[in-house]
Amino acid sequence: MPAAALKPKPLPVQSTAKRPVLLELPCAPVEKRPLPPGRPREWYVTHNRRLKAMRLAIALLDSGVYHPSQARNDTIHGAAELIGVHPPSDTTCHMVRALMRYSR
Known part of the structure; x- marks a missing residue:
């Protein structure tokens, strides 16, 4: 008996070419909640700067x-214009580069 006859047949595989593959599903933005009251002003400034830097890094x-x-x-200013946020400060640009550095 030939060796090829002893091999089990491979299971059928469905090709992804027959159906569309969604790489990114559109998602709704997260519902905004108010920031906690009673913090110093610097906390709010830093918090919003971090959020903006994260959006720009993405x-x-x-x-x-x-x-x-x-x-x-x-380049960062161009990305800010593209996503529709105010032009970032030099501090925010520095933070964007730091986020990109530490994500590696």
């Missing part, structure tokens, strides 16, 4: 900027 990564050395201030 936008840069989505656009193909993967290294902090590629994320110059003008």
Whole structure:
């Protein structure tokens, strides 16, 4: 008996070409909640700056900027304009590069 006859047949595999594959599902934004009252003003400023830096870092990564050395201030300002947020300060740009550095 030939050896090929002894091998079990592979299970049928469904090709993904026959149906569309969704890589990113659109998602609804998270419901906004008020920030906790009673904190010092600096806490709110820092909190909002971190959120903005995170949004910008994600936008840069989505656009193909993967290294902090590629994320110059003008690149970050372009990403801010693209996603519709106010132009970031130099401190926020520095924070964006730090987020990209530490995510590796």
